Amino acid sequence: MAAETKRESVVATIRAFARGDSAAAAEILRDSPKAAQWTEWGFRELLGWRGMLGLVSEEDGKVSGFVIGQQVGEEAEILNLAVLPGKRRRGEGGALLKSALEEFRARGVSRVFLEVRESNERAIAFYEAHGFSKMGRRAGYYHDPEEAAVVMKMKLAG
Numbered sequence: 001m002a003a004e005t006k007r008e009s010v011v012a013t014i015r016a017f018a019r020g021d022s023a024a025a026a027e028i029l030r031d032s033p034k035a036a037q038w039t040e041w042g043f044r045e046l047l048g049w050r051g052m053l054g055l056v057s058e059e060d061g062k063v064s065g066f067v068i069g070q071q072v073g074e075e076a077e078i079l080n081l082a083v084l085p086g087k088r089r090r091g092e093g094g095a096l097l098k099s100a101l102e103e104f105r106a107r108g109v110s111r112v113f114l115e116v117r118e119s120n121e122r123a124i125a126f127y128e129a130h131g132f133s134k135m136g137r138r139a140g141y142y143h144d145p146e147e148a149a150v151v152m153k154m155k156l157a158g
Helices: 019-030 040-047 092-106 121-129
Strands: 003-007 010-016 052-059 062-072 075-083 111-117 133-142 147-155
Touching: 010 092, 019 040, 019 052, 019 062, 019 075, 040 052, 040 062, 052 092, 062 092, 075 092, 092 121, 111 121, 111 133, 121 133, 121 147
Parallel strands: 075 111
Antiparallel strands: 003 010, 010 052, 052 062, 062 075, 111 147, 133 147
């Protein structure tokens, strides 16, 4: 699966997350303090699990964003999504999310869930703009610092 997004003269290609992309993804997270923090090793481990979906965006051969999700039966969860700070607010995160949702839909997923730090208003607005709605709250979900998560969901049409 390959998709392209073009906005403000930015062109990013979306492709499958390869094991070799783990270092770049971990580096993106170091610049994304509100995202769930995973190690390079953690990325490699997760990609081997059943039902996992990993996509990266790249520009000029360099990874500039990623999304990781997991499917269990007819449900899926977006586990992590981040884009390099200099590439944000240009459509790349939306293209990654859209590609992941399309893949989940093709796999027969009917509902997608995710959690967002309660203080991450920008991310909450991003997901709402892409069709997710708030459905609950999990106290103490995040650590360093401890914070509640807003649980969001989206129903995928057939």
